[in-house]
Amino acid sequence: TGCGSAGGDNAAAGAGDDKPFIALSNGFIGNGWRQTMIAKFEAAATQAQKDGLISKFKVVNAPGENSATEQVAQIKSLLLQKPDALLIDPASPTALKPVIEQACNAGIKVVVFDSAIDAPCAHVLLNSFKDWATAAAQPLIDGIGGKGTVIVSRGVVGSQPEAEMYQTTQDILAKYPDVKVAATVNGLCDGAKAQKAVLGVLSSVPKIDGVIGCGDGYGVAQAFTTANKPIPALTFETNGRALNYWRDSKLDNGSVAVMSDPGQSVAALWEALDLLAGKDVPKELTFPIVLVEQKDLAAWAGALKPDEYAAWPWTQELFRQQVEAVKSGGDPVRPPIPTAAN
Amino acid sequence: MTNLVAAAVPPRALLRRTAPAVVSAVALAAMVAVCASLQPGVLTVPGLTLILSATVPLVVAAQAQMVLMSVGDIDLGIGNFVGLVTVVSATLLVSSPGVGALVLLGLVAGYAVLGALIHLRRVPSLIATLGASFVWLGLGLFLLPTPGGTTPSWLATFGSWQPAGFPAPVLPILVVSALVWLLSSRSSVGVRVRALGSNPVALRRAGLRPLAARAVAYAVAGALGVLSGLVLASQTGGGDVSSATSYTLISVAAVILGGGSFAGGTAVPWGVAIGGVTLGLVSVVLSLLDVPSNMQSAVQGVIVLAVLAGRVVVGKVLR
Amino acid sequence: MHVDNPPPGSVAAPPRDDRSPAAARTVVTTRGVTKAYGRTRALTGVDLDVRAGEVVGLVGHNGAGKSTLMRVLAGLEPCDQGTVVVGGTQVSPRDAGPGATAFRGVRMAYQETSLCPDLTVAENIWLSSRHCLPRLGWRRAAGAAVRRRLDEMFPGHGVSPRDRVADLSIARRQMVEIARASLVDRLDLLILDEPTESLGPDAARTLYDHVRRLAARGTAVLLISHRIGEVLSVADRVAVMRDGAVVAERPAAGLGERDVLLLMGAEVAESAAVTAPAGAGADRPALAELRGATGQGLRDVSIRVGAGEVVGLAGLAGQGQQEVLERLWRPVRRDTTVRGTRAYVPGDRQRSGVLPLWSVAENLTITAMRGLARGGFRRMAAETATVRGWVDRLAVRGGADAAMTELSGGNQQKVIVARAFASTADLVLLDDPFRGVDVHTKTDLYALIREEAARGRSVVWYSSENAEMAHCDRVYVLRAGRVVAELSGDEISEERIIAVSFAESAAGSESASGPVPALSGAASPATSESTGAPR
């Protein structure tokens, strides 16, 4: 932690002239998920530097609110430093298109992760939002026995992943006519916002059996506590705070914790290295989401700090296995669940 | 003797007025120097193009903010408005250019109406534009819930224009600033608008309608907002209503750095251009310097404060 | 296109020496004009005629309705009842409003200038005279016009059309304001509302010369002023307003100041006599001192204020008097010592006096509140008692609960003076606060100052009106940031002050100032007024 973006010491940078220089541009740093994502990347990149895989690395976070314009400016100045590969967690799935093309034209390998992007020259690495939505809704509906009243808490409406996820949720719900949707709130995949949104409707809805959300269960649980109502089945976020709460409150009603994987940034690093090494990597890679089920709950909960999100510990090995799995259409790799000692 | 006195006063007053912009310019030069020392490529034409291009829409938005600040108002909706324009240009302007153009004109008219209502109902512009910013956001999300779309080819061509010999972004910055300068400082419309910010009572006594002046100011700000959005869309190639939210406060800061004030009455288009470019370059400097990621916001804040502190020092010296 | 062409007027402009302008064309006529603002009846039925080529002086106490009447005549506001005939056509209330065409030939110079401070002089001219400026090149035309008019009215004015108004001294702004009002292609009636309050005597003289010339060419001029002597010397006719109506109209010739005062409201006439100050205060302990203060417009100024003393600061406007007050108000420099607490009475009441959202009572107690409070909490009962005392003592019209902005200027000024004296301050600083205040009010306030001084308070009083200095124990006359004379007791007289104010030529033999460096004129931020000789 600390000065990760300092890119290691300069001596090392000078020594490994032929080793690649990796830059990461992150559109937003203001939540726990993004912080975990950056922390995982910096740890892995520092290690890779020690191992002599890369010469140096650099992380640039656009300051302020999720601002595409700031990110564009920062990527442009990164281009001046001529990195060999550029990893991007975009603030906006469209605004970066021209600058990504500019980067590609400059001969830089570009890997975009955490969000689909319509830039033909870039490699894209992302989680399956369909899996995510399915993993959020299905166990929960099963948990309440296929009937009852639920609230749907949507993510950032307007974002393309959300649209896909919401569609998936709708499709699943369509199969269960006995599950009634009492309200659809905008939780924005953010516990605090979901808490307020759910609290706002709780007095006006009948008894709720479950809240299908996108990683905002902790806040929703607080809302039910405030309203003095029993905690229904929830979709928790995968951070330590939520998992500990889930474990301590002994909820066993179909609740799950599911989110995209902040370890993607590390996978993106490995992808960039393989690309630079001339390996054949598909343009689009789908990686597994992080799903915490009841059986793994204790292990995850013990290993995570409150604001730290569960991340798959991608190694170069695991990464290559997953690439093979994607190519061959096989089952996705299941990286090991960390132990509390981590 | 009196002529001597008269001649001695204005240059000093002029100096006092331009000092803020000069300090910003010095800061700008310093920042470019730092960038260049870290990355010599900055001083080449492609380098300057790279680092300056992102500041163009910001400068244009700051000019819009400046026009409103010159009537003593403030626009907390400009960021979302620019975002909305990018959305319109990535959707309607492509599917049916005529309708798109009409909608953009309608948005300018909407700004004028907003200004007129602010005037007639005597509500504070700060809160009215804050309310309007929710409306712009809502409209943008309504048109394009998902960031995306593609801008018309002529816009994209403009965005990727790379003339030889000079950095392309300099041209729109100079042209827009010159236009705003002509309009606000040299034309009679500008006199009305600034008079409104300076002393509305005088404007009314002169038989001019403050309502008209305010509506004109808002219309001009709206037009500049549309221009900013088009430029932004030309650079991003798509529409995203929340792509420019940070412009709201940054544009205010740019006006202040350029020597404008909240009191109204003054128009400082050239200062605003300098202030806007300065602020736009802060994130470039940050990404060139190896500032720890968590500390980047703080450094940005400190740079702004330092430039303004420089102003104070210069102001003291000039007095 | 002929912005500065003086009006041809009617062809039959009467010769100036014909003191019976009754024969001339009537420019403006009002009959039974009334105007009410809410409960306030500002005008109760005004009959007035103004004829081409005459100068009419309009006098009256504060709140008599002069400004309101002028606004009606200038077409800024419609009247409620009655008729207004402008240039031969009767105007209905609908025609009134800023910029109404019916009122094209009527122009008004406001007492508190209606210029835009952030605009240049030329741009300000464009605002009010745009009808007669070319569409292209208006900037140059406006600049040339205003320069010519200023040269004519105030030779040596030192104003450039490209100056920003905010950078000009108050006096110069006033000049621009007056020039602005007179710049029009056809001027039938020029209204001057207290034009000379911030002008020096020299500028006032040249202004009045111009007024006479305008009149000679057929323009009617309405002149409002509280300086009755000036009115009498310039006007052909004097109209006296009282409580919203014109109560008397007299030819100026043969009218004395006392007569006018009697017409305005009689009973003060006697008390206007100057209270002779008590003996010199040199032996009293010093409460405040400036020792060789230099910088920020001052040079080597030494001033001493004894306890219970009224010290005057005199001289032409802008010679450093306000800087002295500023030092005493915020004694942060080494060269200034002030023992005890201070209160300040600003002259610029609109800007730095009135708290517009509050009532009279709230405005009055803001300074005293601190002294009365216990542990940061206000003592309401004590405050109420204070307010009641002062409202009664100064007879503030409207009472304690009236909104401050509903009071007339003079009454607002009373409240602001009372605010300072209601505090426990040992030293009260007066920054020319009685500009444009009527004679009644002034007399009350002078008496108040003497009373408070007798109770042991010290007062430092800057006034641009030299006659006021007679109420002081001691007077320092400043010029170009220096003290050029110290007068006390019987030495204090208007003539003496004027004489030392123009020290260069003056035989100020006894003033200890020594030779004035030649540079001083140029270095002072002012002022064209100092160029002329005393009247």
Next chain:
Amino acid sequence: MIPRTLARPWIWGFLAAALVWVTILAISSQGGGQTVSLALSLAPYLVVVGLGQMLVITAGPGNIDVSVASVVSLAGFVSVQVAATTGSVALGILAGIGTGLAIAVISVVAILGLSVPPIIATLAAGLVASSLTLSLADGFTAVPDEGLRRLLNLRPAGVPVLAVAVAALTALVVVLLRRTTYGRSLLAVGQSRPAAERAGVPVARVIAVTYLASGALAGLAGALLAAYIAPSPDLGTRYLLDSVAVVVIGGTLISGGRAVPVGIWGSALFFILLDGLVNLVGWSTAAQNLLKGGLVLFVLFLAGGGALRGPATGARTRRRSRPAAATTPATITGDTTHG
């Protein structure tokens, strides 16, 4: 004076809140009382931030505190950390308040020492605060105190304890404004800074105290909010725009000089109930934003000059009064006549 101030301005927020409440009731036809009760358990946080913002806005044209959002987030982390380390909730809350004060010190130094316009000064202070927040959030391990959370969730007879406490705080602010020399000085400074200065009001001290108070209140809100929800780097994000909006809809004069603390409750309830309504009906964020903006504008334009400004207030004229003293005595804006 009292009837004139209170007669109108604050009524709009409550009216709008009531309207939304009736709509919710009409749609769901149940839980009307509980709706209010739950809204009352969310409103206090916004009210606390709003009270601080109100004091700042009251200090006159140009005064605004845009650092509140970052202060809320930062104070959340600090207070949870301190409470967890010392084991004392009270110390945690004090630490939150102290954090707000510390950030406000940056603003105050910039505003008074460097003459930086408040919107910029507080923007910069906010940036510093968000940097500190991110550094703290990195590897943050402390968890909010359970006892405090239970207290915040306590609703005897449907009335949240916190709402009562914040109502008392509001009353305290009312007393502060009416009965203390600081309050009166603040109102005077807000009406006309030069006039207040000449009337002997220590303007710089009043301004400093005001920003410090805003910082402290935002810090307090952050401490409570972090216990109620959970510390997070974007805990306060929404509170910037909303705090300004509730203050102004609440009837406080945006040009300064008149504060209406009670009105903040009305507009805070309005905002919270509106959120509830939108979520209940299941509108998209597009509609939500359109509705929110539309209603803000509607209330604003409807209430208009009459309610949001004093009867004889030349607010537009007063906006001219420049914050800093000019070198020459500035021009007067002419008659105060219009309105």
